[in-house]
Amino acid sequence: MPQPRAELPGFYYDPEKNRYFPIKGPIPGSSRSSSKLITQKSPQTTLFTQERKSSCRKLRNSMSKLLQARELDGHVIASKSHSCKCNFTEEFRKIQASQPVVWKYRGTDGINFSALEQMHIDVQTEGGQYKTDVLLSGSMNGSLSFSEIGRVGQRFDGALEWTPHCVKNYVKRKADEQNEMPGPVYSPNSLLMSSGISCIRKCSSQAANDSPIVGHALFTTLGSETSGGSVYTIGINEPLDLGPGILNTWSSIEEVASFKCTLWTAEHDYNRHRAVIGTNRGAASVDLETGTTSWFLRCKSDVFAQQIVNSGNVILCGLRNGAIVTVDFREKRERLSSRFIKHRIPYSSSNKKAGSSNKEWFELTGDIYPSHTIRMPRSISCLLSLQFDDQYFLASSMDGSMKLYDRRLLQRGAVQSYEGHVNSHTRVQLGVDPAERFVMSGGEDCSLRVWSIKSGELLFEDKFSDSVLSTVCYQTNKSFKEENENQNKHQSSLGAWLGSRDGLFYMHWP
Incomplete structure (x- = not known):
């Protein structure tokens, strides 16, 4: 019978990893009174x-x-x-x-949104077929749903109707003008998965037309105490029936691969028809046609964030220990062998005494470039590469750091920093507008902030949610146009969906 581990002040023991971890802040999921935060x-x-x-x-x-x-x-x-x-x-x-206008959707309280993606798809109804905008959303309780956006008069039997109401208006004119109001959201049904939805990725518009994954979306489940996470695809190239019948809506879902570990994140590699996943045991590539899995990184630190850059040739992995590791898939020397090369990565400790020459290390095995590895002060929360030049990527850490890096100059440090972000233990998604001028993120103080990517200037900071806005999805086209009514003609060229534990928000800039 295993002996109970001794309790060390300031540390907790992880039986799976067989080691102690320092307690550097509130335990995830625990409540913190606002008065306590203020006094500190x-x-x-x-x-x-x-x-x-x-x-x-x-x-x-x-x-x-x-x-x-x-x-x-x-x-x-x-x-x-x-x-x-x-x-x-x-x-x-x-x-x-x-100067945004912020709307909250009634009826979404307590859904605990964990992933959002807006799509433009064909929908089949008894009255015929039409194109519409839908929101594919996932929650930490395992709920997955397609919700139709803004078609007033379109009804589904038993569908939930989420209606918007303005919670903040920073524009100097009335908040209830009809041309500013987004349409309602209809959620006909939802599918309950075995565990929470950890991420959703839609197919890129840049994918080749002959690609077998065109018209598919990718999503992953986190995993639970009784089962690991899984990778799924859902077909959206054929018209979807968003009626009350669950089988009609979700018949195109396919489980590609399942794992005996936690799936924190995933990215869609359109050029190689694969998913790249980050887990608590490392990172792997999953063929979306065959389900074949190939591990390219093994480590004792969870892979919390990933980004695919350079047309899939390079993958960035953000780890729990704060390291950002570069994997180059053009180098296949290690995957030809069943054994990985072990790397010892040096790093500087922030707790190191002045004048001390002691070095600290962590070990990785896999297809990595040690010289291209950098380290942030705490666990990596999110990575996001820029499309106009994917040599640049944004990274946020669980100490409140948010920085812009150039992959060609990694060892010189960040090229831009963004002050004011608040985070100590939460995985919070970064959002970049389609023109890549601004980056936004929620914080643990429940505020939302918007910065200029180029200058690093904080442009917006305010609180309109009672919980952390942990997921964001930008609207990429002019939507919400109602064809038959004068109301709900919202056609803003820039808008974003925001999800939190307490509800769904829509922010737009008139």
């Missing part, structure tokens, strides 16, 4: 927070001054805050980003 803040931190919020308010109130400056100075204007010349269009977009 130092005067300097409080002053810094007030200065940030004051800066955001000034930005939202400077539209008229910006227009006046353009009349006097032309397209290139003088910026008092930056003591330099600025481009009018860029400054205008920053002000616009600081």
Whole structure:
């Protein structure tokens, strides 16, 4: 019979990994009173927070001054805050980003959204076939649902109707104008999976037309105490029946592969017809046609985040220990053998005494480039590569750090930092707008923040949710247009869905 492990102050024991881990903050899922958080803040931190919020308010109130400056100075204007010349269009977009309208959907409280993807698909009904926008959403309780967006008058027997109401309006005009109101969301049915939905990835518009995965979406389940996680695909190339019959809606779901471990994240590699998964045992590639699994990274630290860059040739893996590891799939020397090469990666400890020459290491086995490995202070929360130049990627850490890196200059450190993010233990998704000008993220203080990717400037910061906004999905086309009614004509060119434990939100910029 195994002997009980001794309790060490400030540490907890993980029986699966057979080691102790330091307790560096609140246990995930535990509640923290807001009064306790306030008392722990130092005067300097409080002053810094007030200065940030004051800066955001000034930005939202400077539209008229910006227009006046353009009349006097032309397209290139003088910026008092930056003591330099600025481009009018860029400054205008920053002000616009600081003035969203936020809607919350009634009836979504307690769903605990964990993944969101908006899609444009064909839907089949008794009245015929039509194209519409749908939201594929997953929750931590295992619920998966297709919800139709904004078709007033379209009804499904027994469907849940989520209606929007404005919770924040930062634009200086009435919040209930009809042309600003998004449409309702109809959720005819949902499918309950064996465990929570850890991620959803839709097929890229850049995938080749002859690809066997065109018209498919990918999603994964996290796994539970009794079963591991799984990789699934769902066909969306044929018209979907969103009626009350579950079999009609979900008949195209296929389980590609199952695992005896936790699936934290996954990415869709469109060029190689595969999924790349991150687990508590490492990272692997899964062929979406055959289900064949090939492990390319083994480590004792969970893979929390991944990104596929350079047309699938390079994969970034973000680990629990704060490391960001680069895997190059053009190098196949290790996969030709059944044995992986072991790598010892050195890193500098933030707790190391000044003048100490002791080095710390962690071990990995797999197809990695040790020289391309960097480390953030705490566990990696999210990785996100930029499409306009995928040499650049955003990374966030569970110490509140958020940075922009250039893969060609990794050892020189970050090329941009984003101040104000609040995170200590939560996996929070980053969201980048389609034009890749801004990055947004929720924080553990339940606030949402928006930064300029280029300048690092904090453009928006406010709280409108009672829980962490952990998932985000940008609207990529002009949607919500109601064909038969004058209301709900929302056609904003920029909008984003936000999900939290307490509900579904929609943020748009008129």
